[in-house]
Amino acid sequence: MKLARTTLFTTLRLLTLALACATSAAYADDYGDVSQLVRAGKLDEAMVKADSYLVSKPADPQMRFLKGVIQRNLGKQAEAIATFTKLTEDYPELPEPYNNLAVLYAGQSQFDKARAALEMAIRTNPSYATAHENLGDIYARLASQAYNKALQLDGANAAVPPKLALIRELFTPNNKGQHPATAALAAAPAVPVAKPSAPAPAVATAVPAVVPSATTISAAPTKPVAGDSTAKESRDVEEAVQAWAKAWSAKDITAYLGAYGKEFDPAGQQTRSAWEAERRKRIVGKTTISVKLEKLSVTVNGAKAIARFRQDYRAGALAVSSRKTLELVKTGNRWLIVKESTGN
Amino acid sequence: MKRYFLTLFISALVGLTMSTDATARKKPATKAKPVATVGHKQVANADLAEARLMGIYQLMAKAQARDALAQAEQLVKDHPHFQLAQLVYGDLLAARTRPIRMVGDVPESMLKDGAPVLNQLRDESQMRLKALRERPPPGALPSQFLALSARNKHAIAIDASRSRLYLLENRPTGLTLIADYYVSIGKSGLSKNAEGDLRTPMGVYFITSNLDPKSLKDFYGSGALPINYPNVLDNLRGKTGGGIWLHGTPPGQFSRAPLATDGCVVLANPDLMTLIQTVEVRTTPVVISQSLKWVTPNTVRSESKPFEEALAAWQNAKSSGNMDQVLSFYSPSFNSNGKTLTEWTPALRSELNKVQGRAIQLKDLSLLRWTDTADTMVVTFGEVTGGTRTGPTKRQYWVRQGSHWKIFYEGVIG
Numbered sequence: 001m002k003l004a005r006t007t008l009f010t011t012l013r014l015l016t017l018a019l020a021c022a023t024s025a026a027y028a029d030d031y032g033d034v035s036q037l038v039r040a041g042k043l044d045e046a047m048v049k050a051d052s053y054l055v056s057k058p059a060d061p062q063m064r065f066l067k068g069v070i071q072r073n074l075g076k077q078a079e080a081i082a083t084f085t086k087l088t089e090d091y092p093e094l095p096e097p098y099n100n101l102a103v104l105y106a107g108q109s110q111f112d113k114a115r116a117a118l119e120m121a122i123r124t125n126p127s128y129a130t131a132h133e134n135l136g137d138i139y140a141r142l143a144s145q146a147y148n149k150a151l152q153l154d155g156a157n158a159a160v161p162p163k164l165a166l167i168r169e170l171f172t173p174n175n176k177g178q179h180p181a182t183a184a185l186a187a188a189p190a191v192p193v194a195k196p197s198a199p200a201p202a203v204a205t206a207v208p209a210v211v212p213s214a215t216t217i218s219a220a221p222t223k224p225v226a227g228d229s230t231a232k233e234s235r236d237v238e239e240a241v242q243a244w245a246k247a248w249s250a251k252d253i254t255a256y257l258g259a260y261g262k263e264f265d266p267a268g269q270q271t272r273s274a275w276e277a278e279r280r281k282r283i284v285g286k287t288t289i290s291v292k293l294e295k296l297s298v299t300v301n302g303a304k305a306i307a308r309f310r311q312d313y314r315a316g317a318l319a320v321s322s323r324k325t326l327e328l329v330k331t332g333n334r335w336l337i338v339k340e341s342t343g344n
Numbered sequence: 345m346k347r348y349f350l351t352l353f354i355s356a357l358v359g360l361t362m363s364t365d366a367t368a369r370k371k372p373a374t375k376a377k378p379v380a381t382v383g384h385k386q387v388a389n390a391d392l393a394e395a396r397l398m399g400i401y402q403l404m405a406k407a408q409a410r411d412a413l414a415q416a417e418q419l420v421k422d423h424p425h426f427q428l429a430q431l432v433y434g435d436l437l438a439a440r441t442r443p444i445r446m447v448g449d450v451p452e453s454m455l456k457d458g459a460p461v462l463n464q465l466r467d468e469s470q471m472r473l474k475a476l477r478e479r480p481p482p483g484a485l486p487s488q489f490l491a492l493s494a495r496n497k498h499a500i501a502i503d504a505s506r507s508r509l510y511l512l513e514n515r516p517t518g519l520t521l522i523a524d525y526y527v528s529i530g531k532s533g534l535s536k537n538a539e540g541d542l543r544t545p546m547g548v549y550f551i552t553s554n555l556d557p558k559s560l561k562d563f564y565g566s567g568a569l570p571i572n573y574p575n576v577l578d579n580l581r582g583k584t585g586g587g588i589w590l591h592g593t594p595p596g597q598f599s600r601a602p603l604a605t606d607g608c609v610v611l612a613n614p615d616l617m618t619l620i621q622t623v624e625v626r627t628t629p630v631v632i633s634q635s636l637k638w639v640t641p642n643t644v645r646s647e648s649k650p651f652e653e654a655l656a657a658w659q660n661a662k663s664s665g666n667m668d669q670v671l672s673f674y675s676p677s678f679n680s681n682g683k684t685l686t687e688w689t690p691a692l693r694s695e696l697n698k699v700q701g702r703a704i705q706l707k708d709l710s711l712l713r714w715t716d717t718a719d720t721m722v723v724t725f726g727e728v729t730g731g732t733r734t735g736p737t738k739r740q741y742w743v744r745q746g747s748h749w750k751i752f753y754e755g756v757i758g
Contacts, residue, residue: 139440146420146434147450150427150465151458287442 034066035168038073046070061091068097069168072104080104088120095121095128096167102134103164111142114164129313129322129342133282134164136315163278230300237298237305237328240335244326245291245311253280261329261336290314303330393423393598393612394526398476400432412436426598428465428472464601471507471602472526478506484638485512485519488548488631490648492519493708493724498623500551500590502527502609504534504544505635507602509590509611511619518641525615528600530607534634536573539585544607545573548714548722549630551623555589565592566613567620571630576741576753577720580679590630592616626757629712648711651721651742654749655706663730665701667693675743675750688754702730708737719744724757 030053037046050067054060068083081104087097098121105114115138121131148154240259247255257276266275283289296309307326314320327339396419403412416433423429431448438444447469448462455462486501492514499512499519511523529544530536536545549571557567568591574583585607592613593600599612609632611619639647654673661669670692671685678685707726714720721742728735741753 136441139437143434143437143441144451144454146430146437147448147454147458149420149424150431150434150448151450151454151461152427153454153458 031062031066034063034070038066038070038168043070043074047074059090061087061094065097065100068100069166072100072166077104077108088117092120093124095125095131098124099128099131099134099165099167102131102138103166106134106138106141106164111138111145114138115142127320127322129311129320130165130167132320137164233300233305233330234298237300237307237335238296240328241296241298241307241309241326242293244337245293248283248291249289251283251286251289253283256283259337261331261338263329263338264336265339286315288315304328305330305335393419393426393429393614394472397426397429397432397472400429400436401473404432404436409436409439413440423598425596427461428468428599431462431465431469464604467602468507468526468599475503475506475508475524475526480510480521480636480638481640483518484640485521485644486510486631486633487637487639487644487647488633488713489519489629490644490651490711490713490721491709492629493710495627495708496629496710498628500619500623500628500630501636502529502630502632503636504529504633509609509615509619510636511622523618525611525619526599528602528604528610530605531603533603534632536585536588536607537583540606541585542606544605544609544632545578545583545588546632546634546716547573547575547577548712549573549575549588549632551590551625551628551630554620554625560591563594564589565594565610566617567592569620569623569625575722576679577714577718580677580752590616590619629710631712631714648713650747651711651713651744651749654742655723658751659704659706662696662699663701663703665696665699667696670696673749673751674754675745675752678752678754680753680755699729704729704735707735721749 030049034046034050034053037043037049047067047070050063050070053063054067057063064083064087068080068087071080071083081101084097084101084104087094088101091097098117102114102117102121105111105117115135118131118135118138121128122135125131244256244259247253247259257279264272266272270278290313292312294310294312296307298308299306305328307328309324310321311324312321322342325339325341326337328335329338330336396415400412400415400419403409403415413433413436416429416436419429420426420433431450435444435447435449438449448466450458450462486499488501489499489512492499494514496514498514501510501512502508503510507526507528509525509527510521511525512519513522514520530542532542534544534546536543551569552572553570555564555568555570557564560568568589570587570589573586573588588607588609590609590611593610600610604610658670658673661673671689674685676685678688680688683691705728707728709723709725712722714722721744723740723742724737726735726737736756739753739755739757740751742749743752744750
């Protein structure tokens with residue numbers, strides 16, 4: 001039921017996106033370039049490029065989204081809020097602009113507005129893990145505001161806004177299934193790793209996640225070099241992924257962080273150490289965590305592997321089921337995570 | 345998440361289902377009022393903040409967390425200084441991220457500075473719940489109100505054990521409960537004895553005036569109704585202090601803890617406004633008791649009979665003009681505004697001379713009984729001598745000595 005609903009949402013979203021970027025594949029490089037400039041901190045340059053792109057395609061949601069991110073990173077809160085607000089009006093079915101709007105509001109301590117935006121993000125996409133996590137933080141913050149009023153405490157120590165996760169990119173058109181070529185490529189398991197410098201790393205792996213479980217399974221045996229060694233590697237990857245989930249559930253932060261390779265690039269503009277600190281806070285701070293993986297499918301290509309699964313995450317009252325994709329690289333005799341992305 | 349609510353709040357909210365009935369009972373009474381009291385001042389729509397809070401508790405008990413949260417959000421928006429509502433709102437928000445084990449399950453870090461207020465809010469919550477669970481039986485009245493005249497249009501009874509003020513209307517059909525409100529009393533509770541003891545007096549009083557809110561500090565909120573503490577009985581017992589008012593709350597506070605005042609009785613401003621608009625100065629009695637005893641009108645009638653006989657005997661003696669017989673009703677401890685019985689006797693004698701054996705009548709009689717270590721009666725009436733149309737309004741305080749009632753105060757009140 002839930003799955004069906006998610007799929008429906010996905011379909012609706014993709015339809016919108018397909019319409020919005022009928023020619024998007026041609027522009028994929030523009031998105032990638034802007035994203036990379038953002039990541040490199042060259043915000044002014046990124047803005048120039050985004051603006052010039054928007055001159056010819058003013059409605060383009062992906063580039064507008066990127067522009068909002070740039071504005072936010074430039075400290076132009078009001079402009080960023082305007083950009084994301086407009087996006088939510090034009091594309092109410094997209095959860096990411098709501099999420100980022102919430103991040104901006106939370107940064108201004110407008111927690112009620114942040115909450116409303118996140119609830120919209122979840123309404124448009126019930127399995128949207130980032131919004132769920134962010135919303136959890138907002139509820140906790142609103143609760144302490146209310147408690148401070150109740151107990152007539154000045155609440156000075158609660159003045160620091162919570163750190164919520166900003167979504168950096170809206171989606172990655174070049175990696176989507178709406179393009180016939182891409183769909184065809186998706187059947188070949190090597191594709192995602194064969195293009196390691198794929199410009200947009202991306203949150204949304206929606207289509208690959210829906211399609212591949214079948215395709216990859218059938219693809220693996222047909223692979224000429226597939227033999228016992230590949231099967232063994234595949235098992236090792238599965239074990240590595242399960243160990244990662246187990247460490248997370250056990251709140252074994254050392255083992256959890258140890259599952260990530262040196263090359264791991266956290267989402268957003270976070271440094272590795274900031275990401276680790278945040279993960280530590282979010283994991284150790286929970287009373288109980290349970291992470292269960294379903295429909296795990298693994299694709300191995302030499303020293304690289306991709307694991308896709310549905311992740312059932314529970315912590316306290318929060319229960320989120322979402323699609324996840326892990327990219328792993330074999331380092332010595334261990335498979336380590338180098339990229340983690342969430343989608344539906 | 346829903347499961348948390350069921351297990352967590354059930355202990356805190358035991359009996360709430362009963363309060364549903366209570367609230368339901370309460371409403372028709374208020375609604376019925378305008379119909380029954382044409383020509384009377386109407387009770388303005390009592391503020392619904394408490395009823396809304398109780399509605400939220402009920403939703404929580406039924407594990408309807410989402411609805412409860414939405415209503416709590418609206419309630420704190422309307423009443424941002426209603427601290428208990430903020431506390432419950434905080435719980436409902438926090439419940440979305442972690443289990444809530446009790447009302448006011450605040451983070452550990454807040455307990456250091458917040459524990460005293462938290463405990464007061466929990467007390468307030470319990471008192472409000474208790475008053476809604478333990479409703480007065482329908483048709484019953486506090487045992488102190490033996491008889492009220494048509495001039496006593498309303499009566500107030502305060503029950504400290506429930507932090508509750510009950511507002512009754514004196515209808516042709518009898519005394520009827522029309523509203524009740526959460527109140528705060530003295531930090532040290534009831535039974536005021538001395539100035540500065542932070543206690544609220546216990547006894548039978550009257551509202552003496554209605555103070556203009558413009559003349560009051562913000563601290564007193566939307567107004568103040570002083571009562572006549574210390575009364576004749578208090579003076580006889582050597583009690584000191586004064587300035588006991590029913591008043592409102594400061595702007596930054598919707599309601600105060602159950603035990604919070606220096607001796608006054610404090611209501612939320614909307615509730616106090618209703619009270620001010622409803623009651624009458626001088627004629628509205630205020631009974632303040634540790635725990636009210638609600639009795640049926642029949643019980644009241646039979647309990648007042650022995651006293652009414654004593655009063656009738658005094659009336660007959662006075663009508664007959666027999667000074668010795670009249671004096672036998674007065675206690676040796678009699679004191680009227682500083683005069684002993686001996687000092688006061690000449691005044692009584694001259695009154696009897698004026699009556700000249702004509703019958704006296706007692707109009708608009710009200711009888712208020714106060715029983716603690718002594719059994720006393722506060723009696724108010726208009727004394728009309730045969731052949732005249734009006735007379736002075738008098739108040740007497742009687743005390744029961746064995747099976748005899750004796751007057752220990754008598755005076756004209758207007």
